[in-house]
Amino acid sequence: MKFYILIIPALLLSIFASAQDQKKWQGKFEQLDQLLPTPNQYRTGSGEPGAKYWQQRADYTIDAEIDEPTNTLKGKETITYYNNSPETLKYLWLQLDQNINKKGNEDFGNYFGPVRDSLPTLYMQYITRAVEFEGGYSIQSVTDKASKNLPITINNTMMRIDLPVAVKPGESYTFNVAWTYPITDRSLFLLSREGYEHFPEDNNNVYLIAHWFPRMCQFDDYEGWQNKQFQRLGEFALEFGTYKVNITVPADHLVASTGALLNAKDVLSAKELERFEKAKSSFDKPTIIVTEEEARAKEKTKSTAKKTWKFQADNVRDVAFASSRKFIWDVQAVKLPTNTVLAMSFYPKEGLPVWSEESTKAVKNAVEIYSKYTFDYPYPVAISVNTSNIGMEFPMISFNGGRPRNGQMSDNAKAGMIGTIVHEVGHNYFPMIVSSDERQWMWMDEGLNTFLQTRTEMERYPAFHHTTPKDIVPYMKGDKSVMRPVMNTSDNERLNAFGSNYYAKPTVALTILRETIIGKDLFDKAFKEYANRWMYKHPRPADFFRMMEEATAVDLDWFWRGWFFTTDNVDISVEDVKWYKLNTAQANVENKNKTAKAGDLSAKATDKPNSDFSQGPQPFTVLNTEDKAYGEFRSRIDDNAVRQKLDGKNIYQVKFKNNGGLVMPLLIEWTYKDGSKEVENIPAEIWRTNENEVNKVFVKEKEVVNIALDPNSDLADVDVSNNVFPKKPAESKFDQFKKTN
Known part of the structure; x- marks a missing residue:
């Protein structure tokens, strides 16, 4: 295009000065190019994996055993690591998340500080760790395929293995790790995601086993090794692979785990097996596999014999499991267009009657609605396990709080429980399948997931209170001197602002995009496209930002800049x-x-x-x-x-x-x-x-x-x-x- 331009020296000076001001100013409609990584052959400008996109793979064979008298877990694993990158790797990094439980590691005690008169003893325990307990891994051996020791260096929650021969592009490397660690009492930690919960009334435990085996760190085109230390809030970046897991527990325990159960005939009674087979076609309501009466009977006897449960999980990035003789177990089949899923719940008698009425129903609702807005749930099972004081997700299984007292639960508490189950089951999509880096960008899993949790509740639980733009107002008008942008690593956020910044604010942002800026139909198509493009892959924020613009023909740089990169708020007045x-x-x-x-x-x-x-x-x-x-x-x-x-x-x-x-x-x-x-x-x-x-x-x-x-x-x-x-x-x-x- 050609323009007629008249230029004089004074005008040139004015333009130059204006450009300098613009550089300082960084307008709200300025494009995000300078803040986002340059598109390349691995990640394109349209927000999808490039022609040469690659990612690593790690396959695991794991044998683990819970020693109930000592509350100890011991295990050994064989890892085959596939180097699909264009780089030659001289060493490998593994996560040792259990080491966060060692004395001296930072916890959230300062959340309750400073010390003041009449502080509860539990809070003092959080602050001072007055009652000491053991925690962390004891790495017994790290060897190659020939059982020769490999040199290792442990740096807190990370372990480096120096390889005798570098792993070249296209090659794989197999090695073994043996370890043990004390399973911790969950009540000793604030925001405890794993460990055991003790029930003094019948002297039994529910074991929630997560972060339990040394796991390969993620290595990608964006930053190489993701070996940022685990500080409890920032969660995980992991590689996909096949897991074959053998779990040995007391013979009267039920085990709920990531993966398909391979030896049901060996670990279930004839009656339990018959019920389980029937449940595979129970599309109308849950089938009880282990009843309350049967669970109560096992609480009293406490078998000293052992059984080994065998599971296999394909194309997952982690495995977690729960084990207890206290569990009641129900199952319902969920029919999706391309798959049949078994929705399951495991809960102690203390969860009755609400858990038998609502948990598996909530799993089913989550699987159906999330599938509608993204892709059909691809795994064979979706499990909800009742625990205390937390909601935590892993592939195919989640640990969810919410318990009645004396069999009673208020409507608000029940809504909170159901919402937690929907949310944690929903994490199968973000980040367990659309595998973002939770340790760096918490909003990419929590925000996107809470957005779909809200959609699920609006469609299946319309009487519940849903996250709305109005809900974020008190946070948005708070003290900006202590606020953090959404585009911030999770460990740098204040604990009392964590939910607002990484859950609610991105949810509100996406709701505004859908309802007001882009429009429902176009937004839903773009969001679904993003989810499908990045199934079983590792997207970054720029991929999401670019994808949503590319699929909608809406320039959203101003929106991402304001909502995700700043702490500005909305306050528009009619003057x-x-x-x-x-x-x-x-x-x-x-x-x-x-x-x-x-x-x-x-x-x-x-x-x-x-x-x-x-x-x-x-x-x-x-x-x-x-x-x-x-x-x-x-x-x-x-x-x-x-x-x-x-x-x-x-x-x-x-x-x-x-x-x-x-x-x-x-x-x-x-x-x-x-x-x-x-x-x-x-x-x-x-x-x-x-x-x-x-x-x-x-x-x-x-x-x-x-x-x-x-x-x-x-x-x-x-x-x-x-x-x-x-x-x-x-x-x-x-x-x-x-x-x-």
């Missing part, structure tokens, strides 16, 4: 409204002798401020356009036709101010004199040339009596008092006193 009507009689007289200069749209309108609509419209004239305003164009607009189209119309010029920093669409509710209402959506691009304040002209057939921004709280506006016109009178101190007393 002023001017009401005009065209003075056609005056215009006809004046147009006999003169025409208007280009851009002179309201030559006769006054500029006095308005507090309401009581003074009526201001008259203004629209004059004929001078010929020179058309430049080289020979055609002319019909001046009278323009005036005729505006004759009798109500013209409103509204000034909006951006007080919070986040540029957003303008959702405007117009209330007319006849009582009718209309909601208008003005795209966020209205702010692109002035991010602080804008004027917008509206032409209305009817007279307006009220204007309200964001009438349904769809945009998380933190101050709705400045959203209306006519402005409400300031509240007196007496009125404020009455509200608070």
